[in-house]
Amino acid sequence: MENRRVRVRFAPSPTGPLHLGGVRTALYNYLFAKKLGGDFILRIEDTDQNRFVPGAEEYIRESLKWAGIMYSEGPDIGGPYAPYRQSERKEMYAQYAQQLLDSGHAYYAFDTTEDLEAMRERMSKSGTQAFKYDAITRDYMKNSLTLPQDEVKQRLDAGEAHVIRFRMPRNEDVRVQDIIRGWVTVNSKELDDKVLFKSDGMPTYHLANVVDDYLMQITHVIRGEEWLPSAPLHVLLYRALGWESVMPQFAHLPLILKPDGNGKLSKRDGDRLGFPVFTLDWYDPFSGEKSSGYREAGYLPEAYVNILSMLGWHSGGDKEFYTMDELVEEFSLERVHKAGAKFDPEKAKWFNHQHIRTAPPEVLANVLSQQLSQHGITASPEYAAQVAELVREKATFLTDFYSLSVYFFSRPQSFDEKVIEKKWDATAPQFFSALKDAYASLEDFSAASVQTTFEETAQNLSLKPGNYFQLFRVIISGESGGPVLWDIVSLLGKTEISERIGDFLRARA
């Protein structure tokens, strides 16, 4: 057991798009596996056919792929423990339920949904306690523990709907060791007789999860904190099945909370506060509603991963900017926090900006080229790359690149009126036509040379160059802000600059 190869899994249910918290769980699993040279696998937990959402599984796979969280076994790529979709493993679970039945750890229950609802209602009206199907109440319910054996057999033979429930011990302290939280003890009297096998022939999460983790040789279960309360049940299940010696170690991750107020981060918060909570854009197949994702919002996958990595984990040093490789190097479950983290959309933006600043030039050049072609603009890759380098400092999102650099590819249609109003005076036409001439005869059109010429032109006319800087920027770009002026001028080139000045002068005359 000690020397088992590390194997972890990300096990989402395909009920919708993957949000921040889900990807963070996947990421921590991935980092942990990579760090220890183990396997990271993807398993789809689709035991609830009522909640099946078309396209959700594909969405999950694409999300992980985009984020660079690669699994080595999964529903689409197979692996030694295939299949990796629980609906396709349906037949495997029955024998374990039977084993539990045989050993007395589980029993049949015939109570209908209506019976249970009625029971709950009665309890909530009269008593102070909510109804719990447990060691005490099961004596009053319709199950194989209370019904005569022949009646049970009769009902079963007749094909009557039934479930299989776990027979929770009456009063026993169950201890769970969590890597992040230490020992957690819960008395079994607080737990209920959970349904293991549903009347539709599918196992519930609890059974399927334990069986698959065992069958797939999972060594560490790293999942959200919402599972902590049912961890004792899982421990009991491993014990009842006789698998305690190979039971995985548990690590329950803190939750990601709303930026403001209280509670778990939800889709609504993103809509309300204007940031994505999902990885990729998602179109709900039922409502047609669209939810935005980080990819389409212009985040670099590296930035997304970095943002997620810092939500619940910290290396201990001052470093916050990480690549995936660095994360793999430094990650450890021991340094995962216990408390939930409020998501900060502002800091997420900052991370993205930092990653854009350091991204490989080709990546940004590609981004810009793609945006240009979407607008019907074709540019040489070299030129696009140069422009991208110039604007990257200004970009918070990848989606900013086009708007930040349109004027490099087409002449400005409008000009910042505020600047013109403030700066355009009687001397301006004179200065700019002189500048146009000076540039026309300039051999060296480098940024430095272009700047010197600009200043000299002003001095020759006994004018102050400072009065024309911003005006010049507006004339050639239409904008009042942007990268360093001389870089723009140099890159746009002699002919283009001269024509832009000419156009402006003519329009102004």
Added chain:
RNA sequence: GCACCGUUCGUCUAGGGGUUAGGACACCAGAUUUUCAUUCUGGUAACAGGGGUUCGAUUCCCCUACGGUGUACCA
């Protein structure tokens, strides 16, 4: 309600029996880029409260408060 988990600047966090309680985002102020959405420098800002233990607790223990999660034939 009950059970479990948690609680350091507004936010993410470092730290850990004796510290000027450190960093980052945001915010504010200066600088520079005679543009700014960049960058640089500086600044404001925190140990939830009460009891213990101790020479000394933000750090260890207990209680309270607050927050979170769970309490389905959902995962």
